[in-house]
Amino acid sequence: MTAEQREFYDRYATGVRSGPGTTFALVDTDGQLLGPPAVWVLSQPLGLALERFGYAIRYQLNLSRRAQEIAILMVAQHRQSEFERFAHAQAGAKAGLSDADLAALAAGSAPTLRTDEERAVYEVTRRVLDAGSLDPDEYERYADTLSVPRLFELVTLIGYYLMLATQLSVFDIQPPAQAG
DSSP states (O other): OOHHHHHHHHHHHSGGGTSTTOSSOSBOTTSOBOSTHHHHTTOHHHHHHHHHHHHHHHHSOSSOHHHHHHHHHHHHHHHTOHHHHHHHHHHHHHTTOOHHHHHHHHTTOOOOOOSHHHHHHHHHHHHHHHHSSOOHHHHHHHHHHHOHHHHHHHHHHHHHHHHHHHHHHHTTOOOOGGGO
16 A cells, blocks of 8 residues: 555544444455445545545534434435445444334335434435435425525435445445355
């Protein structure tokens, strides 16, 4: 690895993404990067930008963790992204999704939606995945329920995980063998 690649690698091998309480590792027991970082390391400018963006998506949004995981797992199901499904089934369980919720999401159905936020996240995500946008009435309804800033966060989260699903598919990044 170049010095820049090593610095990038260390962001996943150490720190918040590898410490106690981490939901899933992005470095395997042989020291290989897993998931999106396995290809991000190929381009330092993009890899570093995506790492910073991914950190904000994972750790700095105002949507509840459970609502975020509902949206992410919906994207994983929509794009048939095995790595996203593997990683975020674990994160979803940690965020309070039951086995029945996880099975429903994997089948393309709604989990138990406990709050207005979760209902709005599910409905917006379904609409964005199916139609690509919201109509003006839907926008008003969900902006009222979530707030405009949180609706922006949700749409950004959906787009980010759609991008990841594309990268994972093109570069054939699969879950670790022991996961299946």
